[in-house]
Amino acid sequence: MRRERGLNELYAQDPERADALVWGRRGVLKGVSLAALSAALGGVAIPFARFMPEGYLPVALAAQGKFEFPGKHPGLVLLGDKPLVAETPAHLLDDPVTPTDRLFIRNNGGIPEVPADRDSWKITVDGEVNNPLTLTLGELRSRFPRVEGVFMLECGGNGRSQFVPQARGNPWTTGGAGCPRWAGVRLRDVLQAAGLKSSAVYTAHYGADPHLSGDPTKVTLSRGVRLEKAMDENSILAFEMNGEPLPVIHGGPVRLLFPGWSGSASHKWVTRIWIRDKEHDGQGMTGTSYRVPVAPIVPGSESKGEGFRILESMPVRSIVTNPADGTRFPAGTREIAARGHAWAGDLEVAEVWTSIDFGASWQKAELDRPVNRHAWQHWRQTVKLPTHGYYELWVRAVDSRGVSQPFMAGNWNPQGYGGNAYHRVALLVEA
Ligand SMILES: Nc1nc2c(c(=O)[nH]1)N[C@H]1C(S)=C(S)[C@@H](COP(=O)(O)O)O[C@H]1N2
Numbered sequence: 033m034r035r036e037r038g039l040n041e042l043y044a045q046d047p048e049r050a051d052a053l054v055w056g057r058r059g060v061l062k063g064v065s066l067a068a069l070s071a072a073l074g075g076v077a078i079p080f081a082r083f084m085p086e087g088y089l090p091v092a093l094a095a096q097g098k099f100e101f102p103g104k105h106p107g108l109v110l111l112g113d114k115p116l117v118a119e120t121p122a123h124l125l126d127d128p129v130t131p132t133d134r135l136f137i138r139n140n141g142g143i144p145e146v147p148a149d150r151d152s153w154k155i156t157v158d159g160e161v162n163n164p165l166t167l168t169l170g171e172l173r174s175r176f177p178r179v180e181g182v183f184m185l186e187c188g189g190n191g192r193s194q195f196v197p198q199a200r201g202n203p204w205t206t207g208g209a210g211c212p213r214w215a216g217v218r219l220r221d222v223l224q225a226a227g228l229k230s231s232a233v234y235t236a237h238y239g240a241d242p243h244l245s246g247d248p249t250k251v252t253l254s255r256g257v258r259l260e261k262a263m264d265e266n267s268i269l270a271f272e273m274n275g276e277p278l279p280v281i282h283g284g285p286v287r288l289l290f291p292g293w294s295g296s297a298s299h300k301w302v303t304r305i306w307i308r309d310k311e312h313d314g315q316g317m318t319g320t321s322y323r324v325p326v327a328p329i330v331p332g333s334e335s336k337g338e339g340f341r342i343l344e345s346m347p348v349r350s351i352v353t354n355p356a357d358g359t360r361f362p363a364g365t366r367e368i369a370a371r372g373h374a375w376a377g378d379l380e381v382a383e384v385w386t387s388i389d390f391g392a393s394w395q396k397a398e399l400d401r402p403v404n405r406h407a408w409q410h411w412r413q414t415v416k417l418p419t420h421g422y423y424e425l426w427v428r429a430v431d432s433r434g435v436s437q438p439f440m441a442g443n444w445n446p447q448g449y450g451g452n453a454y455h456r457v458a459l460l461v462e463a
């Protein structure tokens with residue numbers, strides 16, 4: 033008797049057989065027949081198979097790492113444990129405001145010790161300022177106006193796994209992003225209190241997290257931003273997330289937050305903000321780190337980052353948060369309520385489009401405005417499925433300058449930054 037197996041189920045139960053059936057070598061379809069493909073998907077029809085590009089890889093699932101961390105959702109996917117890195121599957125990002133337990137984690141080093149009295153945490157502001165300051169978190173709270181907002185945090189490497197050939201680093205799918213509610217004080221209020229000199233052009237961030245080597249002279253990460261971004265009203269020193277003290281894993285007692293820009297600038301456990309008279313050149317600022325080519329380079333080629341620019345504002349992206357990848361719908365289902373979010377760094381999203389026929393045709397989704405600048409936008413759409421079988425729901429967003437997400441991650445770079453290919457989820461309507 034032949035047992036019908038689901039998309040993910042097949043991989044979960046018999047990954048070797050599934051791989052042998054579907055894939056040749058890693059990530060490349062080896063001229064398999066449509067029949068073999070259907071069998072690998074659990075013996076189902078693929079109604080729009082005629083639109084599948086030659087060699088196209090259906091969104092059939094890879095193995096997921098087990099994840100366990102106090103206060104975090106067990107559905108997060110572990111990408112690495114030294115340093116700790118975990119991403120959020122798109123269906124767990126369905127909430128309009130990301131719950132704390134669902135925000136991705138990206139560490140480059142260890143997790144520092146934090147004093148029980150959080151308000152005693154100290155931050156120094158020095159460099160190109162008239163009055164260098166050392167302020168405790170308690171002083172930050174009492175001296176400067178409290179601000180809050182729903183702000184995006186997105187890793188510069190989000191989408192990296194879609195680069196071909198594979199880029200170096202954590203293989204983020206779409207889950208290195210989230211949009212919680214944050215509260216803190218404006219960085220610009222603090223910088224103004226320190227009195228910026230006319231020579232001030234760039235920030236340089238330092239934090240308390242130890243280097244993985246254990247060598248105390250080594251800096252885990254030290255990135256910075258142009259002064260213009262530092263002075264933006266939404267660039268904050270954050271000490272609360274979703275109405276609670278900022279969890280230690282997310283940089284508590286206090287972190288920087290530069291919404292819309294590569295998350296690496298949003299320094300956690302921040303202890304020093306050094307104001308510089310030139311572009312910062314700390315750990316993670318040079319070479320191919322958080323930098324992308326200005327003119328495209330040959331995918332897979334060697335590069336030391338000559339002619340690259342710093343990745344600042346993140347590119348436009350959209351995700352499907354409902355239905356979940358791999359959802360199986362009962363026989364007779366002909367309509368589903370799809371929804372998700374879209375964002376575009378410092379810009380707004382102008383349009384979101386969906387396709388169920390491998391991009392042969394697109395339908396425009398309903399799209400909300402952001403609740404505030406630098407918040408993601410929600411989209412929704414009733415998607416019609418003409419018959420039973422295997423579908424992929426594809427989504428792509430277009431930013432306010434008319435730039436769309438591409439089908440493939442473009443502008444290949446050695447460490448895989450700024451990859452924003454369409455999000456694709458596998459759906460099945462039972463026969
Ligand atoms: N001190 C410190 N800050 C840091 C990092 C780090 O390793 N150390 N990682 C950065 C990167 S690359 C990202 S994407 C975000 C992730 O923030 P999260 O872990 O709160 O999601 O923190 C940034 N701030």
Ligand SMILES: [Mo]
Pocket residue numbers: 138186187188189294295296
């Ligand atoms: Mo990141």
